[in-house]
Structures are given as C-alpha cells and as structure tokens.
Amino acid sequence: MKIELEQVEPAEIENRSFEIIESELPHEIDSQLAPIIKRAVHTAADFDYVDNLCFSDDVVNKALEAIKNGASIVTDTQMVKAGINKAELKKHGGEVFCFMSDDDVKEMAKKNHSTRARSSMDKAAQLDKPLIFAIGNAPTALIRLYELIQNNELKPELIIGVPVGFVNVVQSKELIMQCDVPYIVARGRKGGSNVAAAISNALLYMLRD
C-alpha cells in the first residue's frame, strides 16, 4: 500500500488540525466556547467532546479573569501537571500544584482509609490563594471538592471536572454541576488527563492570542 503524507510545515500542523476539526464539527458551536471545545476534540481525536462538555454561566470570562488575577491550578495527576503550559500560566503569576505524590498526602489517605486524590484536595484547600482545579482522573477528587464547597471550606475560581472512567465518574460530575461554582465538565464517562490539560491550555491561549 502506498502511503501519502500531507506536506505541512511544522509550525502549521496545529492550525491545519484545527481547520480539519472545524470542517468536521457535527453542528455549529458557541464562538466563545469554541477554542475550548476544539482543543478537547483535538487532544483525543474524539468529537464526543462537542456535545458532552457542559459550561456554567459566563464561565469563560470568570476563568480568564481568575487567570489574569494570578490564580494557580491544582491537578489530580502528574500527567495533567506535565501537560499544562506552565510558562503561559506563570506570565500571569500562577503556578501548577499536584500533591498526589506527597508523603503527607499518602499518609493522610492511609489514615483516613481514603484515596490519595481525595487527600490531595484537602491539602490544596489549605492553600491561601485563588485556585482553579483541573481534575482529569479521579472522581474521588471531584467528590471531595463538592463536599469542601458545600461545607464552605473552599471557593474555587473554576473547576475543570473531566475525570475519566467507570466508577462514580458520571455521578461526581453531576455533583459538581449542582454546586454554585464556575465549571467546565465533560458529562459522562469520558475525559482524562489530556482533556484536563487541553482545557486549561485553551483558556491560557485565549489570553495569549
């Protein structure tokens, strides 16, 4: 079989990808949300994100304002942290935290018979700064955020709630959408560290472009 490669300049690969995505969208999408939706589609080559992403009222303006004011991002995996454009975030004063591998988080989880993801959210809630949460893996992290918000122990600037999987994933996302908090959620089972990083970066690139 003869395989024909498309000739695209290195700097143009991303633009060309977004053109293809644009041309294959199943229907029109909101222009303010489009960069987020298209970057989620891009990171998984999965057009399901066109319809499963849910946005709270005015979330983009709120999220961009938070980033401009120096909000930091807390993640539930090292992969999300690795995927976020930390140089862009730093321009606004924010940094990325992931507490999953911390010894005190491991001990807290063991002691409380809980998950590290849950304990890492407790640790994050102690940070005295504006926070965005980018959750790409653990529904238990999202459930703990819900509890902390309900108990008035945490007031996040934004929750990117896109854990992936089969146990309590669907439910954890529905819980977050019942909170009075700005959110971007991938309804259903789908999501992932890549999607959490992609949505974070889409917001950062809106401020750059």
Next chain:
Amino acid sequence: MKIELEQVEPAEIENRSFEIIESELPHEIDSQLAPIIKRAVHTAADFDYVDNLCFSDDVVNKALEAIKNGASIVTDTQMVKAGINKAELKKHGGEVFCFMSDDDVKEMAKKNHSTRARSSMDKAAQLDKPLIFAIGNAPTALIRLYELIQNNELKPELIIGVPVGFVNVVQSKELIMQCDVPYIVARGRKGGSNVAAAISNALLYMLRD
C-alpha cells in the same frame, strides 16, 4: 436530582472498573492481549480501542522479554513520561527518556526546519541500549522512527504507536505497521499520551502480577 454514589473501597476502584469494562466488551478478545486492550479502554473510557489496536506477531512476549532485559522507554511528551510507572520499570533496570524539552533538540529542530518530536527521535537513536518507543502525540516522531528503521540506524524492541490527531496521524501508523518491528498501534486518528502510558503500564503490570 438525587445522585447515588457506588460504595467501593479505594483499593478496589481499579478492579471494579475493569469488571465493568469486561462486562461491556463488544465481543471476545484475545486473552494475552486483553490486559493491554482493557487498560487502553480504561484510560479513555472509549471502547473504540477494542477494535483499533493492532498488534504485530508475538508482540507481547517480545515486549515483556525486552523489559525484563532492562529496555528503556523513550516518549514523545513529558505527559507520557509522567504517566508511565517508572518504579515498576526500574525494577527491571530500565528508565524513561523524553528529550522534547532539551536545548539541543530545540536547536536541531530549528536548524533542520523540522519538529522537536522528530529531532528527539534522532537523539534517542544515539542511545546505545535496548529501546521501547511510546509515542502518544507526534506523528512526526513515528515517521522519523520509520525512516531510521528503514535506514538500519535503529532497531527498537517495540514501538507503541498511538499518536492522536488529524495531520498525518493515520499515515504514520500505517508506515510503522509496514516495518519489520514489534508494534502496538492504535489504527486511525485516536490515541494520546494517556493511551501510550496505559499500554506501557499494562506491559509492566503483566510482569508484576
């Protein structure tokens, strides 16, 4: 709406997830390949991986042998590196390399009017050790691996070829499947850093369990 959480012990969440995946498989799958297929489905909550994953002859035995003999893993993103269980790999003597952020790779890419992914494969080809490549993002990395193999400049133990996207992604995977090299490839557009890490870990856990 009342949201009911499933009560699952932290240590049992992964097992329960795999039970659910097993129960929803669209058809029977090969028992030796099952741990790889199921972990790919798990990482993206996407059953497309049941049918898009392609395996070269006897690839599992060859891959496990390579890991046991201390093969290292080269990735095309920091996210894949972050996602691989490095402690498990280290037990067998291997480590994970990602050259994407290296200054010499950036310079080489600029000089050659190429991508950093491509240059990072050239750098990896200089390593004098058995190598597994886990490519979750860049088709240009996969295309460069194809060229290096065709030129007898590289003989990988295994290529995990699961870049994601829209420009030359489909083609790059077909090229690898034409090489005389052990491969695990996600045919089509889908894949990602999460999938590359999941397949790597599935192999590592076969040796652990």
